[in-house]
Amino acid sequence: MAPFLQVEKLSKAYQADRPVFADVSFSAQRGEFVCLIGHSGCGKTTILNVLAGLDSATTGHVFVDGREVRGPGLERGVVFQNHALLPWLTVRRNIAFAVKSRWPSWKAAQVDEQVRKYVELVGLGHAIDKKPFQLSGGMKQRVGIARAFAIEPKLLLLDEPFGALDALTRGTIQDELMAIVRRTGQTVFMITHDVDEAILLADRILLMTNGGDTPGGYRPGGLAEVVRNPLPRERSRAELHRLPGYYELRNHLVDFLVSRAKAA
Amino acid sequence: MSSAFDVRTTLASLLLLLFVLGGWQLATDGTGSRGPAVAVSLSEEEREYLRMLGKDPDAATAKRDGFPSPITVARSAWEHLADPFFDRGPNDKGIGLQLLYSLARVATGFGLAVLVALPLGFLIGMSPLVRGALDPFVQVLKPISPLAWMPLALYTLKDSNVSGVFVIFVCSIWPMLINTAFGVASVRREWLAVAATLEVSRLRKAFCVILPAAAPTIVTGMRISIGIAWLVIVAAEMLVGGTGIGYFVWNEWNNLSLPNVIFAILVIGVVGMILDKMLGALQRLVTYVE
Numbered sequence: 001m002a003p004f005l006q007v008e009k010l011s012k013a014y015q016a017d018r019p020v021f022a023d024v025s026f027s028a029q030r031g032e033f034v035c036l037i038g039h040s041g042c043g044k045t046t047i048l049n050v051l052a053g054l055d056s057a058t059t060g061h062v063f064v065d066g067r068e069v070r071g072p073g074l075e076r077g078v079v080f081q082n083h084a085l086l087p088w089l090t091v092r093r094n095i096a097f098a099v100k101s102r103w104p105s106w107k108a109a110q111v112d113e114q115v116r117k118y119v120e121l122v123g124l125g126h127a128i129d130k131k132p133f134q135l136s137g138g139m140k141q142r143v144g145i146a147r148a149f150a151i152e153p154k155l156l157l158l159d160e161p162f163g164a165l166d167a168l169t170r171g172t173i174q175d176e177l178m179a180i181v182r183r184t185g186q187t188v189f190m191i192t193h194d195v196d197e198a199i200l201l202a203d204r205i206l207l208m209t210n211g212g213d214t215p216g217g218y219r220p221g222g223l224a225e226v227v228r229n230p231l232p233r234e235r236s237r238a239e240l241h242r243l244p245g246y247y248e249l250r251n252h253l254v255d256f257l258v259s260r261a262k263a264a
Numbered sequence: 265m266s267s268a269f270d271v272r273t274t275l276a277s278l279l280l281l282l283f284v285l286g287g288w289q290l291a292t293d294g295t296g297s298r299g300p301a302v303a304v305s306l307s308e309e310e311r312e313y314l315r316m317l318g319k320d321p322d323a324a325t326a327k328r329d330g331f332p333s334p335i336t337v338a339r340s341a342w343e344h345l346a347d348p349f350f351d352r353g354p355n356d357k358g359i360g361l362q363l364l365y366s367l368a369r370v371a372t373g374f375g376l377a378v379l380v381a382l383p384l385g386f387l388i389g390m391s392p393l394v395r396g397a398l399d400p401f402v403q404v405l406k407p408i409s410p411l412a413w414m415p416l417a418l419y420t421l422k423d424s425n426v427s428g429v430f431v432i433f434v435c436s437i438w439p440m441l442i443n444t445a446f447g448v449a450s451v452r453r454e455w456l457a458v459a460a461t462l463e464v465s466r467l468r469k470a471f472c473v474i475l476p477a478a479a480p481t482i483v484t485g486m487r488i489s490i491g492i493a494w495l496v497i498v499a500a501e502m503l504v505g506g507t508g509i510g511y512f513v514w515n516e517w518n519n520l521s522l523p524n525v526i527f528a529i530l531v532i533g534v535v536g537m538i539l540d541k542m543l544g545a546l547q548r549l550v551t552y553v554e
Contacts, residue, residue: 054457072460084454088476088552097472101462133553151462 002066003027004187005034005051005155010060011220012046019058020046020211021221028204033181033188035198037253038208039261042221044191045081048159051189052078064155074102077153079161083144085132091119092128095147102151118150119143121180138169145177149184156181158190162197171237174200182233195253199246200237204228207256224260227252285334292333332523340523341530355515357507359531365507367535369425369500370493373432377489381437382482385444386470389478395445402441410435410496414503424504428497435496436489443485447478479550487543494536509535 005028013019021043028034038044049055051062053072062069085094095115119128122142132140141161148156162170178201181188192198198205204226211221230245240246348360388395410431417427451474459469501510509532516524
């Protein structure tokens with residue numbers, strides 16, 4: 001059986017002779033949580049945007065559930081880096097906007113029920129009628145997650161969703177995200193530059209190098225390694241660092257980011 | 265704290281008003297140095313001539329030469345406000361009636377401009393091709409004084425009233441067009457990305473994402489437009505005559521009735537302020553906090 005998400009020989013070049021990344025191929029099974037980790041500028045976000053259909057690759061193909069991605073679509077939900085909520089709408093109406101887009105024939109009550117369900121899921125029932133500016137950064141990102149989940153996508157794409165949050169909030173929302181993903185069996189592709197976040201959440205971690213000039217000439221960025229997370233799937237942030245194999249994995253990832261990820 | 269501050273600013277405003285009115289009154293009342301000096305400057309023959317016309321030479325000179333005092337203006341204002349809607353023929357209509365004529369022209373011209381500028385601005389904002397194609401025309405047409413169109417409008421439209429509306433249309437369209445195009449073009453990419461990933465239809469995207477996102481900028485353009493329209497209507501009505509507050513000012517100038525002119529100037533100011541406040545309220549309604 002073909003994998004649920006298949007990425008084949010993706011490359012992106014703004015200058016023809018200096019592609020940002022090249023020959024990026026990976027796949028993900030249904031229900032798998034895959035993290036892509038790398039320094040800024042290596043093209044992580046571009047890869048996610050290609051998967052989302054918001055950007056096009058110079059070469060290569062992306063298949064989701066056996067169909068090639070040729071543009072944005074409702075079967076892929078996206079959580080944006082800066083939540084991207086519509087600031088003139090309340091939480092309820094932000095999510096309702098997505099739900100109505102997914103199921104245009106639904107009646108108002110049905111839409112509202114779906115909205116409520118996913119707002120409760122991220123623990124924001126009390127703030128459902130607030131506007132984004134009345135919410136903290138963490139709450140806004142929760143709404144962004146709820147909006148992506150509410151359309152029940154086949155594939156969830158997260159672009160450094162916790163990058164702008166403080167460490168405490170980030171930890172809480174990571175736990176929540178993991179709980180929801182485990183419960184729903186959601187397939188997730190997530191970008192991060194946080195090693196611990198990747199270890200906590202991902203089943204597999206893709207390590208990406210930056211492009212750059214080497215003594216042997218220009219070398220485009222690309223996937224250097226795919227690391228399978230050996231830790232048990234039922235894990236939590238609190239006891240993560242006590243699990244056997246945690247430090248080996250963490251050291252491996254940090255070593256990669258420090259010494260191997262940059263070309264120069 | 266802020267209410268105490270409000271009281272203080274109001275008090276300062278009132279004091280300033282009192283000061284200006286007092287100065288005005290002092291400068292214009294009959295006992296000032298100008299009245300008698302002018303009267304003296306009349307020769308004996310001129311005085312005799314005035315007497316033969318059945319006029320008191322002292323009163324006549326004082327009346328003709330004196331800039332009206334605030335009291336005189338207030339008296340004429342009271343007369344107008346007591347009966348604003350009378351209509352005694354083409355050259356004698358109440359100020360309220362004249363205002364309604366002007367406001368109707370502004371509303372029609374401005375409304376038509378909204379109908380054209382908003383869709384066209386959307387098009388320019390969304391399509392770089394349309395923007396590039398229309399830009400030279402906008403650049404050339406925008407700096408033309410709307411009154412310069414008047415002869416052409418009168419010739420082609422053959423109606424002074426319609427020409428007035430056309431001039432308002434022409435002067436209101438540019439700020440709205442430019443602001444709409446700018447607002448639409450600078451909608452945050454991520455909001456458009458949200459709409460794209462949700463496969464939102466073009467029409468729904470235009471009304472549910474782009475319009476609310478650009479609304480504050482668009483309404484700012486409308487606010488600038490209504491201000492310009494109110495400036496231009498006075499000049500336009502002075503030019504074409506017939507009805508309207510601009511015509512009223514010109515007519516009272518021809519009557520040499522400065523108190524009426526001053527009163528009309530104040531009315532123009534107050535109505536302009538009200539129009540601006542209305543658009544300001546609309547602006548507060550559509551503004552969002554990010």
